[in-house]
Amino acid sequence: MTLVQLRYFITIVDSGLNITVAAKKVHATQSSLSKQIKQLEDELGFLLFTRRARSLTALTPAATRVLEHARPLLAHAGNIRALSQNLRRETEGELHIATTHTQARHVLPSMLARLKRSYPKVAMHLAPGGDGESLARLARGEADLAIVSSSGVPPQADIRLPLFHWERVVLVPARHRLTRLGRPLQLEDLSHYPLVSYESSRERTSSLQRAFDAAGLTPQIAMTARDADLIATYVRNGLGIGVVAEMAVDAVGGDDLVVLPSEHLLPTCTTWLLLRRDRLLRDHTVDLIAQMLPGADARSVRRAIEAASDEVAPVVPHWRDPDNPFVRRNR
Amino acid sequence: MTLVQLRYFITIVDSGLNITVAAKKVHATQSSLSKQIKQLEDELGFLLFTRRARSLTALTPAATRVLEHARPLLAHAGNIRALSQNLRRETEGELHIATTHTQARHVLPSMLARLKRSYPKVAMHLAPGGDGESLARLARGEADLAIVSSSGVPPQADIRLPLFHWERVVLVPARHRLTRLGRPLQLEDLSHYPLVSYESSRERTSSLQRAFDAAGLTPQIAMTARDADLIATYVRNGLGIGVVAEMAVDAVGGDDLVVLPSEHLLPTCTTWLLLRRDRLLRDHTVDLIAQMLPGADARSVRRAIEAASDEVAPVVPHWRDPDNPFVRRNR
């Protein structure tokens, strides 16, 4: 049993039991992987895969139990390597972030740009997806960190750091009837119009749905999209009125749309930074996190992660546009 | 970085930074270990040991951090091997038990004999020591399980299974004045005589000391020893009166000693079986534990360990001599 054999094993599993694609991932030949797996099977005394003819069809029950130990084992090996790279001030590395389009488009750019200036050789990878998908990526170890939003209960993860609060805003065409209400917007007003919002708002448990439910109303979700640009476009074209994150407001620009505050209608959201307890972070990752948490430096971040506490930034700020930090909209 | 290198590294650390003795432990030559460590250091980019001339003097700070990951890493590797051996019904293996002399001499023999009949090829190793020492052995991974006793708070360990309760008894020479009291023994009676008991009773926090303290008395500990045989011998020779575990009574035998109950004077003790959460147990170890817990089978033991609950045997029995299960003394 070697670290290489276990890594091959896990890679094959994560490649859908396809040795060929696994071989490409680890930069080796199929032949090597096939042989190493056979050797591992010989040593363990049982088969890891059920094979039909010449293809792998499934994991054996024993293999799944091996997997439960092999994954944390390799995680520790990765931690030792990360430790080594941190100590030797290695400037190369990778950073995989799982997050939503909203964060990737409106929150992360300036932070990642700063990170890239500090660590030019670090390859950064953004994996867009829904909140649940991002959590799953983190859990599978495909991402080093996940950034997701929620209102109410915080998402489930080893380490949760609240980054900021934010509100949703309503987007209506200029000269829309709702711009001339002469009073604060009410949920009932919204219920009379088709809505264009994020995909997540389709879920029964979304905070938008729940807010309407609580008021005894039913929203008409006319269309959903992943990003505010698309939503704004469809609002312009008269498909309905938009509900987007305030972070996206400056990107939807133009005089033909009007932004109406809605924090009195929909619950405040919190954006969380999520980490795995079992992963040792590279210095560049810690620096990125310190940038995201105002008033935190690398040391306090490491301390907070060790303690697994949320107390890096005891008071969670509201969202501010890092490019226009003195402008405070929609309040 | 290989599993072998990490194992060599850990073995050297656990051998007091002596490569030569570490080499013997892993059945290899000093040369190999020295080379492998150097290679590991090259790959990590920093030294693991500080060297003075030609000897290892200390771990570097970085090495201690590597150690924190290397130990659980190798634990997982060991678990995979244990899994393999369980599945292939491997009958060979080792079993390291850290416990006190009392348990090893009076409680374990019949159980280990039964285990040996079921698994003749398993090599069993008893590491005698005080309760604290046994806990340390378990924590360092030198023992697969520890068996220790305490009254009051249970000992600190990942998994705690209470095995049985037991009382202490007082050992006096036949025709001793205390045998003719005509009333139950009191602590004050004991305080008038020099006591011969276990080494642990010397500690301020021992339950014997605390019982005397609570009564406003001070015991005269005349002599301590590790086992009841020795204690009985010294009692016979008039050095004092003995305080021993009831499990040892049948071994101190002879008409020249009288056993006086003392459960109304000293608190009841509980014997605990302690396990590490991160170690996967071999089948023979589970079988041994199942034997120790009356009414538990291997499956229920595994389930209890998974759940880390003490609920294998909801009601903890009092000690019974497995060779004379129907005799109930001192009650």
Added chain:
DNA sequence: CGCGTTTACGTCGTTCGTAACGATA
């Protein structure tokens, strides 16, 4: 016949143990 796994084979790199060396107490 393409796809994917397994097997065969020659080459290369690595690890092993023996043994000599250097340095210390």
Added chain:
DNA sequence: TATCGTTACGAACGACGTAAACGCG
């Protein structure tokens, strides 16, 4: 001088990639 870590060297083992063989769909 005994002990302990490092270095040198030859032998053996093992892993790698190329390439051919094999079974399905």
